[in-house]
Structure formats: C-alpha cells, structure tokens
Amino acid sequence: MDRIYLDHMASTPLDPAVLDEMLPWLAPDRAGNPHSAGHRAGWLAGEAVERARGEVAALIGARPGEILFTSGATEANGLALLGAVPEGWAVVASAVEHPSVLACVVELARRGHPIRLLPVDSAGRVDPGALEGGEPALVSVMAANNEVGTIQPIGELARGCHGAGGLFHTDAVQLLATGRIDVGAQDIDLLSLSGHKLHGPMGIGALFVRQGVALRPLLFGGGQQGGRRPGTLPTALCVGLGAACRIARERREADAARLAGLRERLFGALAAGLPGLRRNSPAGDGGLPGCLHVTIPGADAADLLLDLPDLALSTGSACSSGEGGPSHVLLAMGRSAEEAFGSIRVGLGRFTTEDEVDRVAARLMEVFGAAFGGPPGGAQPRGS
Ligand code: PMP
Numbered sequence: 001m002d003r004i005y006l007d008h009m010a011s012t013p014l015d016p017a018v019l020d021e022m023l024p025w026l027a028p029d030r031a032g033n034p035h036s037a038g039h040r041a042g043w044l045a046g047e048a049v050e051r052a053r054g055e056v057a058a059l060i061g062a063r064p065g066e067i068l069f070t071s072g073a074t075e076a077n078g079l080a081l082l083g084a085v086p087e088g089w090a091v092v093a094s095a096v097e098h099p100s101v102l103a104c105v106v107e108l109a110r111r112g113h114p115i116r117l118l119p120v121d122s123a124g125r126v127d128p129g130a131l132e133g134g135e136p137a138l139v140s141v142m143a144a145n146n147e148v149g150t151i152q153p154i155g156e157l158a159r160g161c162h163g164a165g166g167l168f169h170t171d172a173v174q175l176l177a178t179g180r181i182d183v184g185a186q187d188i189d190l191l192s193l194s195g196h197k198l199h200g201p202m203g204i205g206a207l208f209v210r211q212g213v214a215l216r217p218l219l220f221g222g223g224q225q226g227g228r229r230p231g232t233l234p235t236a237l238c239v240g241l242g243a244a245c246r247i248a249r250e251r252r253e254a255d256a257a258r259l260a261g262l263r264e265r266l267f268g269a270l271a272a273g274l275p276g277l278r279r280n281s282p283a284g285d286g287g288l289p290g291c292l293h294v295t296i297p298g299a300d301a302a303d304l305l306l307d308l309p310d311l312a313l314s315t316g317s318a319c320s321s322g323e324g325g326p327s328h329v330l331l332a333m334g335r336s337a338e339e340a341f342g343s344i345r346v347g348l349g350r351f352t353t354e355d356e357v358d359r360v361a362a363r364l365m366e367v368f369g370a371a372f373g374g375p376p377g378g379a380q381p382r383g384s
Pocket of ligand 1: 009010071073074075077098100142145146171173174193194195196204205
C-alpha cells in the first residue's frame with residue numbers, strides 16, 4: 001500500500017503555497033537579520049516579519065502589536081501560563097489540556113499557586129458555566145482537544161472567568177485550520193497557536209497577548225519583540241506562519257465543510273464493518289471536522305497499527321506517545337484504560353482525498369477485523 005498520511009492532529013503537511021513564499025527567504029541573497037536597523041537587507045527581512053505578524057493577527061481578530069512570535073505552541077503556552085500569572089493567583093485548567101499546559105500547571109503548583117482542574121463530560125466538554133462565581137484566576141482551556149477534537153465553549157468560559165476578575169488563556173492550536181476565533185468578540189486575553197498545525201512550518205508559533213495584559217518574559221536577551229520574547233526571529237519561518245494564517249483565513253469554512261463530510265464517510269464505513277465500534281470524537285459542530293477518534297473494544301490499537309506502517313494514524317497524542325500510559329483525555333472522559341488502549345485517532349487534513357479515506361477504512365477493517373477473528377467487514381469485538 002502506498003503511504004497515506006492521516007495524522008493531521010499531530011502535524012499538518014506544509015501547504016506548497018506556503019513553501020513558495022518561504023523559499024526566497026532561505027536563499028543566500030536574502031541574508032539579513034530582521035532586527036538590523038542600519039541597512040536594506042535588515043529592513044526587507046524586518047518588513048517581511050511584520051507583514052507576517054499582521055497575517056497572524058488578522059486570523060484571530062487581533063492587532064499586530066498583540067502578537068509575539070515563539071518557537072511553537074509549547075513555548076507560547078509556557079509563556080502565557082508562567083509569564084502572565086499574577087503573584088499568588090489561583091490557576092485553573094481543564095483536565096484534558098495538552099501536556100505543555102498541564103506541565104506548567106504542575107510547575108505553578110510547585111511555586112505555591114492554588115490549582116484547580118476542571119472536569120469534562122463524556123464528550124470531553126467543560127461545563128460552560130464552570131467558572132461562574134469563582135475566584136480571580138488565570139484560566140487555561142483549549143479551544144479544541146488534540147486527541148478527540150472536542151470544541152470547548154471558550155466564549156462562555158472567558159465570560160465566567162472575567163466575571164470573577166480573572167485572565168483567560170486558550171490553546172487554539174487545533175482549531176485554527178478549520179475554525180474561527182475572534183479574540184475581541186470572545187473576550188480572550190491570551191491565545192497560543194502553532195505553524196505546523198495549520199499547514200505552516202514547524203518550529204514557529206505565536207502567542208496573542210491582549211494589549212494591557214502584563215507579561216514577564218521567560219528569556220532574556222537582545223530586547224527583540226519588546227523584550228517580552230527576545231531572540232532573533234527566523235524570517236522564513238515567520239513568513240511561512242503568516243502565509244499559513246492568511247490561507248487558513250481564506251479556506252477555513254470550505255475546508256471545514258469538506259473535512260466534516262470525509263469524517264462522516266470514514267465513520268460510516270468503520271461503523272458498518274466493526275460492530276461495537278464506539279465514537280469518542282463528537283459528531284456535528286461539537287468536534288473538529290478533521291478528527292475521528294474511535295474505540296474498538298478489546299483491541300490493542302498500538303499493536304495492530306504496527307501492521308500498517310505506511311498508514312500514518314495514531315493511538316492518541318504524539319506528545320504523550322512515548323509515555324505508554326492510557327490517555328489522560330480518555331480517562332477524564334470516563335473511559336477505562338482498556339478502552340483507551342483500544343482507540344485510534346484519524347486526523348484528516350486539507351489535502352486528504354475521498355479515495356484515501358476509503359482505502360484507509362478498508363485497511364483498518366482488514367487488520368482490526370482479522371484481530372477479532374472474523375472476516376473483513378464482519379468482525380465481532382473480542383470480549384464484549
Ligand atoms: N497544544 C496542542 C493542543 C497541541 O496539539 C500541540 C502539538 N501537539 C501543542 C500545544 C504543542 O505545539 P508545538 O508542537 O508547536 O510545540
């Protein structure tokens with residue numbers, strides 16, 4: 001079988017149009033530090049970086065001066081949580097956050113901040129009223145989950161957070177390729193995003209910091225980006241992130257509609273061929289259009305996927321795949337460890353075709369169906 005890439009939640013392929021815009025900035029004749037003020041090479045690079053900052057801002061309804069480039073969303077999340085939390089404040093996060101948020105929460109607990117984790121329901125959703133009447137806190141709730149794709153009610157949560165006098169951060173990494181966020185209308189103070197989750201390059205991301213929100217830097221150096229995130233900016237990567245944001249703004253609705261159709265086509269095929277299949281990712285508008293997460297009861301998904309090395313799928317999050325334990329997201333949703341180990345995540349993206357979806361469905365039914373002892377298409381789940 002030729003290779004099929006359906007792991008877009010882990011990373012999206014670079015859009016060729018993004019690569020085209022980046023390439024000139026990697027050529028030797030474009031050498032120049034974007035922070036060099038004394039010559040044309042520096043000015044040109046600096047202008048390209050600032051245009052890109054404008055594109056990032058436009059994607060989320062922010063002002064360019066409210067965008068800090070970072071090395072990715074791990075850094076953006078760290079800068080938001082460790083850099084924006086006021087002395088002594090409580091820190092609140094959902095139980096299904098990405099490890100780059102949860103590890104900061106652990107660090108903030110170690111530094112003496114009171115901590116509260118918000119539970120989720122069986123669909124992975126935080127109660128929209130969870131923050132009403134609480135204490136002033138730095139709250140971090142992701143816009144969409146990276147394992148099951150559940151979209152969180154961040155507008156309502158931000159309102160509740162502000163009603164209590166708090167600050168609201170959202171990790172919007174997974175939502176922005178296909179979903180719309182407006183930091184003004186949704187009253188968001190801090191937002192993280194990442195290039196390689198919206199068909200841009202790896203190694204670049206951004207943190208939106210609402211004007212007026214105080215931020216302590218994590219790094220110290222040459223004073224770039226107002227000293228809030230110093231370090232020489234990588235011109236080609238910034239340009240690539242800007243292009244990816246512009247293209248996402250142009251395509252997000254059309255991409256979302258097409259991907260939701262492919263997602264349902266895949267689910268329909270798998271559900272017909274694998275009785276007992278359980279869907280963990282929400283259908284309809286409650287979940288990311290490109291994400292299908294299912295449990296095949298009794299299966300050892302990681303083991304079975306080893307039989308499909310040319311098929312890029314995942315059993316959960318790439319970021320915790322080295323750790324071997326059951327997914328903290330599925331456990332928080334009330335699933336058992338056994339169910340978590342029997343789960344696969346399919347991430348569809350901008351360039352996924354109907355033919356690829358059909359071929360993947362057929363291969364999955366072959367491998368998972370055989371593991372359950374039945375013919376392809378007629379499998380009975382083991383132990384249920
Ligand atoms: N948050 C979420 C929800 C993610 O999915 C990821 C990437 N897996 C990150 C943060 C980290 O992003 P980056 O790879 O840019 O550090």
